[in-house]
Amino acid sequence: MKRIISAALAAMVLTVPAGMAMADTVKIAFIDPLSGPFGATGDAGLRHWQHAADLVNADDGINGNQVEIIGFDNKINPKESLIQLQKAIDQGVRYIAQGNGSSVASALIDAINKHNKRNPGEEVLFLNYAAVDPVFTNDRCSFWHFRFDSDADMKMDAMTDWIATKPEIRKVYVIGQDYSFGKAVAAAAVGMLAEKRPDIEIVGNELHPLGKVKDFTPYIQKMISSEADAVITGNWGADMVLLVKAATSSGHNVPYMTYYGGGLGAAAAMGEGAVGRVMEVSEVNTNLDTPDAQDALIDGFEEKYADISFYYQRVFNAMNMLDAAATKADSIDPTKVAFALEGMEYETPYGKVTMRADNHQILQSLYMSTFSTGMKRDVEHTGFGWVSGEGDKIEAANTAMETTCKMSRP
């Protein structure tokens, strides 16, 4: 008996590596800040990718290949990101995921374009899940870049549509981080408001250094003095948390229209004073009606990572679309997968999304959500969460913008 068992064991030991050698691992390098002021935000993103990969792996992986997510800390520095990119490529990574910081995404796109040109057959594909500078899907569009989040202009379009219906808003203050993304948000806000509500006065248009301001009170003070009726901000990470923290402690009670008010840590900083006042434009909030399977997914995620909340639906969209594209192409080669992704339609629990073929920008429905209390799902155990009502949904097709992209394909 004993001999049979050991023989069986030996057989297993021998066959398992052989079996594994048949299938490759699809390595995805997650290049984002994992330390510093934006570390918490990057870390939350990493855990969403990890969870999405776990789900795909449990379901036979991508074309039978297991997905592995490898985190690389870029300290939100474009130069450091290029070093991490090289490190990832050296480890045999062919897929890059990044989202925090359009400055970083910009550097990565350039580097990946160059790498792919110089190393035919070893192409690398960039899955952008959050860097929303519109330029990446317009003048600087690349065949190797796919954006799974709506860009800054699309979100601002939704936001300004909402503002246009509020006649009581007459003065708007725009504040953002001083880099490409913050500038894109400010330009979009000023341009679109002038078009939709020419009577609105922009009483402030301010850029502050990225991740350097620890006390926003002087900025809030300025907003109060300007008598703004609403504030528009693209801030994220610590800059978002500290901005609303200062606003709350100074009692600045006007609507805050944000891109990332739902980001990690913001809810706890905002508290009671922000209820009904802080809005967020995003592809999803966790209190939307969803099929049971999605509820189970969110529960599973929040059970596994108890200290953060489910936030990036688009990470799951990106992972599942990558899986579907690989199936369609019957390959895990980035070039073939990229062609399969172009024009792909995918049914998410929140409706259909489409990856535009002409500029690689996703079209997904957007929601204007309001910070509230007493809803089904709260954020980070604070008792506060995000809800949206009638008329807060912008259909996917309506988010489409004209593009200046002239895609060159291999």
Next chain:
Amino acid sequence: METFLFSLLNGVIYGLLLFMLSSGLTLIFSMMGILNFAHASFYMLGAYFAYSFTQVTSFWLALIFAPLLVGLFGAAVERWGLRKVHANGHVAELLFTFGLAYLIDEVVKIIWGKNTVDYQIPAALDFPLFELFGAQYPAYRMFILIVAVAMLAALWFLLKRTRIGLIIQASLTHPHMVGHLGHNVPRIFMAVFGAGCALAALAGVIGGNYLTTEPSMAAFMGPVVFVVVVVGGLGSLEGAFFASLLIGLMQTFAISISASFGDIFGWAGVSPTSELGSITISSLAPMLPFLMLVLVLMVRPNGLMGTREV
């Protein structure tokens, strides 16, 4: 008017916080001639210790014990570290504190993680104190002001009105003479180093929840503190005080000015839409302390009130 008043208040508070940090640094320098690069790291340790204290006990205990602990740690660093290195001269001391700063940085990351910890303002102080021109003023800010002023008064009294202060002042300028009079000069040095670190830690305890508590807070504050000490004059406590307030006020006021170069230098033909003209004064705020550092070193190399060469 309201902008002025609030900027004044916020500027003074930030300035006092800076002074709390830099007073220890300037004391240590004037006494031992050591430019302590790790000083801001003690500030960070203060904030992290306070955070850990508030997890198990209360903020008030943290306010007392976190600076004490860091002070003891600082004294130990002097006794078993710096004193040994001292024999090898100033460069060795500089390198030692430089290395120590990195060491503390890494240890903090290992113990408390790489991300911001949730160090919160105590609930008892988390309310708006008064409302002025439509803006509320948080009570905690006033508390910072009170603690800083109390510390300032205590420090002044200790140095200028007590026997201990007399001996400390004497050993600043004539350490050998003080030694000949039978005082234990190395022990005085150790006490001053520990006290300086405790002051930095106190700034960390009350500043860590007012700003943020994260591993890069030392690297963020470090350069500003050096600016304060150099601008004020190396080794001059009064100078550090005025320089702190000056920098605090300058940074806060700069943020409240919306004018751009184009508006100010329009007469010289700088267009508000040009690259240079679109720079606003408020966006220059983080740069101002360093601009001041360069200017002071050019015009008054001794600093505002310093007597020694830098």
